[in-house]
Every structure is written in C-alpha cells, then in structure tokens.
Amino acid sequence: MRLKVMFLPLLSLILVFILCVNTNAQLPEKPATVMIGVRLANVEKIDLQSNSYKLDFYLWFIFDPAEISLNDVKAFEFLNGVPSKELIYENETEGFLEYRVKGDFVKTFDFSHYPFESQNLVISIEHKNMNTTYLIYEVDPDSSIDSEINIVGWDIKRFDLQIVEHRFSGTTFSNFVLNLEVQRPFFSSFIKSVLPVSVITTISLLTFFISPQNFSQRISLGVTTLLSASTFHLALIGGIPSTGYLTLADRMMLSIYIIFLYNLSTSVLIMRLVDFKQIEKAQLLNKKAAEMLLILIIILIVIQLIIIN
Secondary structure (H helix, E strand, C coil): CHHHHHHHHHHHHHHHHHHEEEHHHHCCCCCCCEEEEEEEEEEEEECCCCCCCEEEEEEEEECCCCCCCHHHCEEEEEECCCCCCEEEEEECCCCCCEEEEEEEEECCCCCCCCCCCCCEEEEEEEECCCCCEEEEEEECCEECCCCCCCCCCCEEEEEEEEEEEEEEECEHHHHEEEEEEEEEHHHHHHHHHHHHHHHHHHHHHHHHHHHHHEEEEHHHHHHHHHHHHHHHHHHHHCCCCCCCCCHHHHHHHHHHHHHHHHHHHHHHHHHHHHHHHCHHHHHHHHHHHHHHHHHHHHHHHHHHHHHHH
C-alpha cells in the first residue's frame, strides 16, 4: 500500500514532463496568418442610453489552408457583442470564409463633450483559443464602408481598421479592431441645445432694463426664466445615461445658473434699496451690475474654453 502511494505522485510527474515536451515539440515555426476584411453595410441604431449600437456588415477571412484549418478560422469571437452570423460562403481549398453579421455591440460612450461629442463604434474580433504563437490577424486593404450609409443625427468622421495585441491572463492574442467614429452635426446640435437656453437667459437679463421701482416684475421674470432653464437642463441630459462626471452641457448650464444667481442677487439688492427710498443708489447699482455682467460672461466663457482644451 505504501509503495502504491509513493508510486502515484512519481507517475504524475512523469506524465506532466511528457506533456510539456510534446507541447514544446508541437509549437509552430511561425504563426498562421489570417486576413480579415469588413464591408460595413449599415448602422441601424445608436442607443446612447444603453451604450450600444446595432451594425450590419459583411465579414470575411482569407487564409492559407496549409497553415490553418477552416474550423480553426471559424473559432473566432466578438469581444464586445453577441451578434447573429449568417454563413455566406466557405471554401477551405480556396482559403475563404464569409459571413453576414447583424447585431448589437456595446461600448462605454464618452459624454464629456455632449451635446457636441463624437463617439467610436467599435467591433473587436479575437480567436477563442489561439494566441499570437499560433495565429496573427491582418487587415484586408479591400475593406470598406457603404457610401449610402446614413446615420440619423450623426455624421461619419472616420473609418479605420487595425490589429492590436490584447493581453489576457498572461497570454497575448491578435485582436482585430474596426473603429467607426461618428460626430454630431455642429449646427443642428447648436440649434437644439445652445440656442434655446441662450434665448431663455437673454430674456432673464432684460431685468436690467426694467426700472428699479418695479422690482417685483424683475424678480418674477428672473425666477420664471430660471425654472425654464432648469427644465430645459433636465430634458437635455435626459438623452444620455447618468455619468459620474460633468458633461459640456452640465458645465454650460452651471455657467447659466451663475448668471441667473447674479441677476437675482442684484434684483434683491435693488429691492432693498428701493424699500429704503434710496432710488438713486438703486439705479446706480443697476447700471454697475449691467456693466459687470459683461465681464462675468467673458470670464465664464474663458473658463469653459480652458476646460475644453
């Protein structure tokens, strides 16, 4: 019995040694090369709330059957989505495999410049098992994007393909990455996002043209427009998910709130002076506050430009 107990660990060590020797003996002289190509047919949807997008594209693989089998080429996966794949054509002798792929992909969007941001729609492909020792992907230069693609609310800025190395659990894999950069049209974003709140703010600043004696109308106008601006702010950021940082829209509205606070504070001080029958001082304060308002706006704009850059 003791002899059997001692023999089992020794046998296990021998088996491990044999496996290691066989593994090293089976290492290829050079990794197989597989060329990947994509023809992007359509961008069906960009869902900002769920950080996802739906793509429709053709995906093909060109390979040397002497280096890698068709089944091994098929053993790839999408790292950022689980789309459906329809086999279009396969021929191991020719070394060609093609799919039509449709489905949702995910990526954490960056909203720091919302509502004037650009977003990257990414497709990431990697082999399930074969690392760079066995397989290297290359980009097919014939890859393209359909010229008829039209993404509602977005302009296509850049389309590129690249191969990067992806390290996972101490192993390096060849990673094919498609990146489609889309950007919001500046003019329409300005009309929808900046112009309305600019009009609201301008209306609130009309209080400086109201006589100090009519302080109730001044304060009423300031409060009403402040509520309108707050409602617009909530509607504006309602188009994106909650973020742990301030977007450009948040920083813009923060500047607007500072202007409203300045306006209402001035109106309250003027009201106090009118209550004490100091009409001339109230008029002088109104004039000086209007002059300082321009300086305040310039300072806020400069701060925004510094933060953006």
